[in-house]
Amino acid sequence: MKKVASIVLNNFLHDSRVLKECLSLQKAGYAVQVVAMHEGDLAEYEEVQGVPVHRVKLSTRSWSKNRIVQLLKFFELLYRVIKDYRHYDIIHCNDVSPLPIGVLIKTFFNRKAKVIYDAHELEFDKNTSSSFLSAISRWTERLLINRADGMMTVSDFIADAYVDEYGIKRPEIVKNCPMLQEVKKQNIFRERFGIKAEQQIVLYQGLLAPKRGIELLMEAFKEMDDQQVLVLLGYGPLEEQIKAVTKKHSNIFFHEAVSPSELLNYTASADIGTYLIENSNQSHYYSLGNKLFQYIMAGIPVISSNLGAVKKVISPQVGVILEEDSKEQLIKAVQKIARKGNDYYRPHLAKVAQEYCWENQEKTMFNLYKSVYEG
Secondary structure, three states: OOEEEEEOOOOOOOOHHHHHHHHHHHHOOOEEEEEEEOOOOOOOEEEEOOEEEEEEOOOOOOOOOOHHHHHHHHHHHHHHHHHHHOOOOEEEEEOOOOHHHHHHHHHHHOOOOEEEEEEOOOOOOOOOOOHHHHHHHHHHHHHHHHHOOEEEEOOHHHHHHHHHHHOOOOOEEOOOOOOOOOOOOOOHHHHHHOOOOOOEEEEEEEEOOOOOOHHHHHHHHHOOOOOEEEEEEEEOOOHHHHHHHHOOOOOEEEEEOOOHHHHHHHHOOOOEEEEOOOOOOHHHHOOOOHHHHHHHHOOOOEEEOOOOOHHHOOOOOOEEEOOOOOHHHHHHHHHHHHHHOHHHHHHHHHHHHHHOOHHHHHHHHHHHHHHHHHO
């Protein structure tokens, strides 16, 4: 049985893509171990839906964020992960940050190990909070990408951009879709917030961070009457700002993040989903985030920014693509969907969900794993 270490440098609380990959690999007969980062009072070792998780505790974690100290933290992480997982057969690197770990294991500690690079975004062209870290990330990817034995990413546009940038073999496309399931209409938000049956619920779910249309949504709903309400579900740096807005506007609500296993029931408690990614770089323009497919699987129409990859998914029967990200366009889109009614969209969404489901994506991942070993 091949042993897979799936390394992701977050706390693995809300990473649905990595969880789906690991569940699929387990089903296919691989022994999978998630390696994540410890944070707060989270368990260092636990199982999530049967997948073993090791959150690595760093003794340097509380040290300052000085650049030199950040390097020391990464060296400690390298040491701990290599010590525990150098004997694994496959190192699955989620995004560019764990790629040095996989390549070091393969080069110096286990020549038989294979490295899978799973780029969840266009790593060489995305916004980060630090220009220094962004430069390090791009340099790391350029140096190491050809050392990976196989690569997968989330959209055709991103795969083509990687080919153009590095001249590599085209990565396999494994979209971040939910598992195929019948999601019944729910009323979680109405029951929790006292939203009336005749009020239309517009939902944003995911990371509560800038450049994701959250500020635009709040500005638009400040001008709308109570016939439409906005629910912002998730976690992130904008959380306190959102909570402050909800105290002043009765049609805007905040809901804390929920586990991936529960999420679609919450999604199905809304009437419209929003995917308003700011077109500020190629990574955003080419993105196909998991929330887009979650809305479709839950049977709710989508309002989206005018992004290259999204236009291939959202037809007029699935939702509305804004001509520009503005309050006026957003309000018109909400009103347009309200006029047509969700019964118009539901059969089209059900058909599209059959295509954009995880069962179709995992086949590509299995083929990649097979090709890595069989050549």
